[in-house]
Amino acid sequence: MRGRRVLVTGASSGIGEAVTRLLAAQGYRVALLARNRDRLDAVAADLPPHPDGKHLVLPCDLTRPEEIEAAVEVLRGAFGGLDLLVNNAGIGYRARVSELDPEPLRRVFDTNVFALLLTCKACYPLLTRGERPVVVNISSVVGRRGIPGQAGYSASKAAVCSIGEALRVEWAEEDIAVSTLNPALTATGFFQNQLNPQELPDPDLDEASPAIDVAREILALDRAPRPEVSLRWKWRALGILSILSPRLADLALVKRLGGGWRAPRRRG
Numbered sequence: 001m002r003g004r005r006v007l008v009t010g011a012s013s014g015i016g017e018a019v020t021r022l023l024a025a026q027g028y029r030v031a032l033l034a035r036n037r038d039r040l041d042a043v044a045a046d047l048p049p050h051p052d053g054k055h056l057v058l059p060c061d062l063t064r065p066e067e068i069e070a071a072v073e074v075l076r077g078a079f080g081g082l083d084l085l086v087n088n089a090g091i092g093y094r095a096r097v098s099e100l101d102p103e104p105l106r107r108v109f110d111t112n113v114f115a116l117l118l119t120c121k122a123c124y125p126l127l128t129r130g131e132r133p134v135v136v137n138i139s140s141v142v143g144r145r146g147i148p149g150q151a152g153y154s155a156s157k158a159a160v161c162s163i164g165e166a167l168r169v170e171w172a173e174e175d176i177a178v179s180t181l182n183p184a185l186t187a188t189g190f191f192q193n194q195l196n197p198q199e200l201p202d203p204d205l206d207e208a209s210p211a212i213d214v215a216r217e218i219l220a221l222d223r224a225p226r227p228e229v230s231l232r233w234k235w236r237a238l239g240i241l242s243i244l245s246p247r248l249a250d251l252a253l254v255k256r257l258g259g260g261w262r263a264p265r266r267r268g
């Protein structure tokens, strides 16, 4: 796997930073993309040098399609092709549906859904020139079981799962493997960075996995791609229960979440 060329979106912090560091340590040549150039420069400066050339810093706001095009053009010039695309950039928005504000809701879908699709589109020609090309899309366990207070975010992550299902068949002919990874609660700055941090209480981060655990799953998916992986067996079970018995899944979910949520009353 030495010498593989990877683009990581959202490489300036959290899971993206952790996977950037892990892959560079494994000999990958990394293109780091996010909005915060100073953070990207700081992470890139800390990476082991690559024999084929420098790692690449791509400052880019993914909610602007023209910036995605421009960044991928720079990537094409520097790397020529792409072996691994990690669509990780994402943003959270917690609000009850009765209190949703359209502007942050739109930003969630622009970042988590539209940008991911447009990044896949822009990178397609590079992936077709890649070695054993792989795409890993970072969704969330809440993409397989929506949770209260995060309906908009959950829906955006359900869309990411759906995109993975479509894309892995669409790109089978070119032999581009597409994996969806659904992390559970992970200890990053995600909850501070979300669009309305004060609206609902933060989850208990004592239960959170370290970002490096998710980064290792991404590396494992590049080595042996699988269609979809959900982290934490309780969330996997909840996803399956939601299809088999939504009522039981509601009960299990409110028990797991705490925070005063209650399951719907049975009527009739």
Ligand SMILES: NC(=O)c1ccc[n+]([C@@H]2O[C@H](COP(=O)([O-])OP(=O)(O)OC[C@H]3O[C@@H](n4cnc5c(N)ncnc54)[C@H](OP(=O)(O)O)[C@@H]3O)[C@@H](O)[C@H]2O)c1
Residues within 6 Å of the ligand: 009, 010, 011, 012, 013, 014, 015, 016, 033, 034, 035, 036, 037, 039, 060, 061, 062, 063, 088, 089, 090, 091, 092, 111, 138, 139, 140, 141, 182, 183, 184, 185, 186, 187, 188, 189, 190, 191, 193
């Ligand atoms: N933490 C969790 O509990 C958890 C659980 C399940 C799934 N996830 C998912 O994991 C992924 C990574 O999240 P994280 O936990 O590592 O949070 P994070 O530390 O807040 O990282 C988010 C990354 O996305 C980038 N980003 C946000 N908006 C962007 C935009 N418009 N253009 C370019 N880059 C943008 C941020 O960089 P800049 O601000 O520099 O642009 C940052 O690097 C997200 O997709 C998230 O939904 C997280």
